[in-house]
Amino acid sequence: MAKRIEEKTSRMAEYTCSSRASSYCEKSSYYHSEDYIAAQMVPWGVRLLIKNGFIRKSLLSVMAPKGAYEYVIARTKYIDAVFNQAVSDGVEQVLIFGAGFDSRSIRLLTQNSPIRVFEVDAPVTQQAKKDRLAEIGVGLPENTVYVAVDFNKEDPEQRLLENGFQYGKRCLFILEGLLMYLDEDAVDETMKLIKRISGPDSRIVFDYIYSSVLRHEEKYYGDEELHKNVEVVGEPWGFGVEEDSIKTYLDEHGFRIIEELNSDTLDRRYFTDSTGNLVGRINGSHSIVLAESIQ
Numbered sequence: 001m002a003k004r005i006e007e008k009t010s011r012m013a014e015y016t017c018s019s020r021a022s023s024y025c026e027k028s029s030y031y032h033s034e035d036y037i038a039a040q041m042v043p044w045g046v047r048l049l050i051k052n053g054f055i056r057k058s059l060l061s062v063m064a065p066k067g068a069y070e071y072v073i074a075r076t077k078y079i080d081a082v083f084n085q086a087v088s089d090g091v092e093q094v095l096i097f098g099a100g101f102d103s104r105s106i107r108l109l110t111q112n113s114p115i116r117v118f119e120v121d122a123p124v125t126q127q128a129k130k131d132r133l134a135e136i137g138v139g140l141p142e143n144t145v146y147v148a149v150d151f152n153k154e155d156p157e158q159r160l161l162e163n164g165f166q167y168g169k170r171c172l173f174i175l176e177g178l179l180m181y182l183d184e185d186a187v188d189e190t191m192k193l194i195k196r197i198s199g200p201d202s203r204i205v206f207d208y209i210y211s212s213v214l215r216h217e218e219k220y221y222g223d224e225e226l227h228k229n230v231e232v233v234g235e236p237w238g239f240g241v242e243e244d245s246i247k248t249y250l251d252e253h254g255f256r257i258i259e260e261l262n263s264d265t266l267d268r269r270y271f272t273d274s275t276g277n278l279v280g281r282i283n284g285s286h287s288i289v290l291a292e293s294i295q
Contacts, residue, residue: 009128011233013100016177018042019072022050022060030271030279033076037103040136041129065229066222067263067283074270074282075207078261079176082205082290083108086172091115092199093171095160097190098178101129105144113143118165120156123148157193168199175206180237187239191253198293204255207288211240220284221263227285246289255291262287 020038023031039047050056060069083104086094092115096102099119109115119126126148133140140146147163149156173194179187194204210220214237218224230237241249247257261269263284271280 009125010100010122010235012177012181012230012235013098013125015233016072017101018046018050019064019069020076021047022056022069023073023076025050025053025056027053028279030273031070031073033073034080034107035076035103037106037133037138038101040138041101041103041132065225065283067281068222068226068229070271070280070282071263071266071286074266075176075286075288077270078266078288079174079205080104080108082203083172083174086203087113087115089201090170091172091203092169093118093165094174095165095171095194096120096174096176098175098181099129100125100177101132102174102176104174105141106138109141109143111142115143116164117141117144118147118160118163119144120147120149120160123150157197160197165197167197170199171197171202173198173202173204173206175204177207179206179239180209181235181239183238188253191255195254195293200293200295202293203258203290204293205288205290207286208246209237209240209285210287211242213237213285214240221281222283223285226283246287250289250291254294256294258290258292260287260289 017038020033020035021042023033024035024039026032042050049059083094087109094115094117096117096119099121102119105117109117126146130140130146145163147159149159175190182190212219213223213227216224216227227237246260250257263282263286266282266288267278271278271282273279
């Protein structure tokens with residue numbers, strides 16, 4: 001897993017945190033999500049602004065590419081549900097690659113939970129998260145292990161083992177908003193690592209972009225805007241999968257798809273009212289996949 005942000009806090013991690021914080025302030029059930037930690041972690045000035053519905057909407061209309069805010073909301077809700085289901089099913093370890101400002105081990109697990117959560121990220125972003133949690137008076141959960149990895153110099157597998165990760169246990173692997181920022185070799189290495197260290201009935205949830213987005217074909221709602229935004233913040237995309245090819249890709253790496261949700265599926269699940277009308281529209285460049293390791 002090379003070419004991650006090493007010298008500064010990831011701006012996309014900051015954007016995701018701000019989007020979750022904004023979503024927590026929403027009154028609409030379609031837009032509201034439960035990340036109350038994100039709402040505290042954003043700077044106080046941002047916190048003040050997003051509490052005002054008119055200002056929040058105005059800021060998002062200017063700063064967020066079409067459908068990107070809705071996508072983050074749907075992705076957060078979906079992965080929260082996957083996390084909760086994994087807990088109910090008896091998962092033993094959760095491994096979050098590129099964790100950013102993820103708060104699931106705080107929000108979704110009890111303090112005495114036997115499940116161990118390993119958050120893997122670049123040192124600068126991970127330290128920024130720890131500092132913010134300390135600033136808002138939220139202690140680091142005892143069930144979470146923070147594994148800082150310099151991806152240009154260190155082997156993430158070795159760092160995991162040094163921090164107590166155990167091979168062969170039932171695991172949930174979360175790669176949220178990550179794969180598109182890696183190159184193909186790094187994604188392959190990551191998939192091989194997950195396959196190697198996962199136990200029976202382990203699952204992986206991740207999102208990816210379509211290769212056509214990288215080629216600027218502008219086939220999907222909001223993909224041109226989103227691509228430009230990614231380039232402006234200096235964290236360009238490097239990996240995509242051709243549409244309808246993710247099953248083949250995962251088969252080759254020893255995984256079986258349980259569920260895939262493209263933007264149409266996400267729209268129907270999260271932003272369609274009881275009469276069938278869309279109340280929001282999700283950016284079309286991404287798809288979310290839940291898969292299981294084939295033993």
